[in-house]
Amino acid sequence: MIEAELTRCVASFYPGASGATGAAKLSGGASQETWSFDVVHPDGHVGAILRRAPQGYGASPSRAAGLDAEAALMQLAYEAGVPSPRVMHVLRPEDGLGKGFIMARVEGETIARRILRDEQFAQARPMLARQLGKVAAGIHGLPASKLPPLRQMSSTKEIADLEREYRSFDWPRPVFELALRWLGEHDPGPSDETTLVHGDFRHGNLIVGPDGLRAVLDWELAHLGDPMEDLGWVCVNSWRFGEIDKPVGGFGSREELFAGYEEAGRKADPDRVQFWEVMGTLRWGVMCCGMMQRFRSGPDHSMERAMIGRRSSETEIDLLGLLAPRA
């Protein structure tokens, strides 16, 4: 039934398109859905993705940039040569599809275990860390004057947000307390430069092909802040999927990441990156606890959410490894 609305919508903005077919829901959260479909065209089908908040859905979480901002950022990134899907259409009320946008579908893999293990990515893996550095530099270099309105973050504010969220769970975690204490004592303060920060630059949001990185997705957590945050987040052990000695996504070294970043004309600050890696590890731990809360209070009473709640201990061992390594 969504195909009927998509057919009408597609005909209104895509010259020559006669319909939409093969609609399949890829994911659906409390506030957003992602659909894959094909635009039917005499020259052949064109792969497309719909990202939307249907009418009547709950407001997006307070950290979310909003779908309009996501579309603007993706288009800006695309135009600047950052690998990103082209935005084809921003939804209007008369489309009857809710709020959101339609973008070109980029073929490739997002599942970390396949990217890290499958033979077809063997050539891509050794170049990914450097590529990610270059792409991060491209994101951080997007012109501030063209950015949509975004929340402004700082390390100090992020520590306070994490502490507030952790306290709201009312469940004692001595290792998280240790991490919060360390973060407070090592807070580097505002960065020299405030830039666009992707906010979720890691496996799952990167489309990889045999030729390397093809697109950066999911700008939902984009904000303004310290650019080193993105470089620290991509080094969090939770995104290494067992390739523990390759800190960048399980495929590369920090040195390669920084080299790619610097080749693109920006300077990496390894101390700040390390700080953000600790913050990111704690952040993922707090997010896991949040999953447990949502499992318990509903509406998502799923086994997956319950089990993610039991993954917060993974971040505790990683925090200890970072802050109190054993001799």
Place this chain on the structure above:
Amino acid sequence: MQDEPTPIELTTAVADFLRNDITPVISGHHAFKLRVAINMLDLVTRQLTFAQGSDTAEAARLTQLLGIKGSLMELNRALADKIGKGEVDLQTPGLSEHLWQTTMDKLAVDQPNYSSYKREAARDER
């Protein structure tokens, strides 16, 4: 006193049934959900197997560290509070060892296949 079979024997039997008899006849999204379900039962079995011993040892360490008695929850609240206030830190004798041991015991139940845990556990064995 409850009768036999024990909870561990019961959860193991269900997990074995799902793993051996149901997994081969199921595919797609339900196969994924089934794997999650089996992992969950295995976790419960590990907790039933290990938690009593590790909880007792954890409470003993906390009593030693803090010099107070109480339930495991009360002791953990007290430790969390003291760390948060900076009254104990990594210089405090025994704190680092306690946090490591407690965390290793959690992972032995939650995710014994997690990379960082496997590496640290292998070091403990040497």
